[in-house]
Amino acid sequence: MSAPRVIFVHGAGGNASTFGPLASAWSWADLHVPDLPGRGKTPGEALLTVDALASWLGDVLGSFDTPSVVVGHSLGGAVALRAAMQHPARFRGLVMVSSGARLRVSEAILAAVDDARDRATAPFSLRFGFRDPSAEAAHRYDALAATTPAEATAADWRACDGFDVRDRLHEVAVASLVAWGRDDPLTPPRFQRWLVDHLERAEALELDGGHMTPWESVEALSDGVRRWVTAS
Numbered sequence: 001m002s003a004p005r006v007i008f009v010h011g012a013g014g015n016a017s018t019f020g021p022l023a024s025a026w027s028w029a030d031l032h033v034p035d036l037p038g039r040g041k042t043p044g045e046a047l048l049t050v051d052a053l054a055s056w057l058g059d060v061l062g063s064f065d066t067p068s069v070v071v072g073h074s075l076g077g078a079v080a081l082r083a084a085m086q087h088p089a090r091f092r093g094l095v096m097v098s099s100g101a102r103l104r105v106s107e108a109i110l111a112a113v114d115d116a117r118d119r120a121t122a123p124f125s126l127r128f129g130f131r132d133p134s135a136e137a138a139h140r141y142d143a144l145a146a147t148t149p150a151e152a153t154a155a156d157w158r159a160c161d162g163f164d165v166r167d168r169l170h171e172v173a174v175a176s177l178v179a180w181g182r183d184d185p186l187t188p189p190r191f192q193r194w195l196v197d198h199l200e201r202a203e204a205l206e207l208d209g210g211h212m213t214p215w216e217s218v219e220a221l222s223d224g225v226r227r228w229v230t231a232s
Helices: 016-026 050-062 075-086 107-119 136-145 150-161 166-171 189-198 218-231
Strands: 005-009 030-032 068-073 091-097 176-181 202-207
Touching (some): 005 016, 005 075, 050 075, 068 075, 075 091, 075 150, 107 150, 176 218, 189 202
Parallel strands (some): 005 030, 068 091, 176 202
């Protein structure tokens, strides 16, 4: 039996390289990790809305002959959710990690992101999204995310802030897995449980960690997704 195809969609300010240290944990899958537009190997400017990003993801999924399992972290989960509404036939399954149907961003974060873009000095850091900001994984993530252009990071966070499909979840017909860290300060567990309750075909996976669960609970998330894919 061939390995299931898994497309991992990174979060705001990330890029494909930020997933590199985790790839070995996903060796059971035919793994693809594209850069969102505006960075890395994806040409063009950063996109300003989740709808635009979802259309882009739909094109990525359409390049394959068969449906894919899409795993989206944070902004990537919102993009995957919206794409599942637009292109359900291209999905074998939807996995949302530390994400939500609404991703409102605090004014403090938006100001910090804009400041990093305008000053072109130290990049915006997501270490606060880790349960332990001093952990090696947090520093490694920061170093890799620092290669994302500041303009793309700012566009990503603005796209998050404008995203709200809470009244449209009935449009999602794809089987879904909602995963989160129990100490997530950005998308708290109560919002994750609400998402599970309002998606028609959703299961829950709570893990140790904060917002950056893919980097904090590497094996547990991968194993949970693999079990879910195998059972689906």
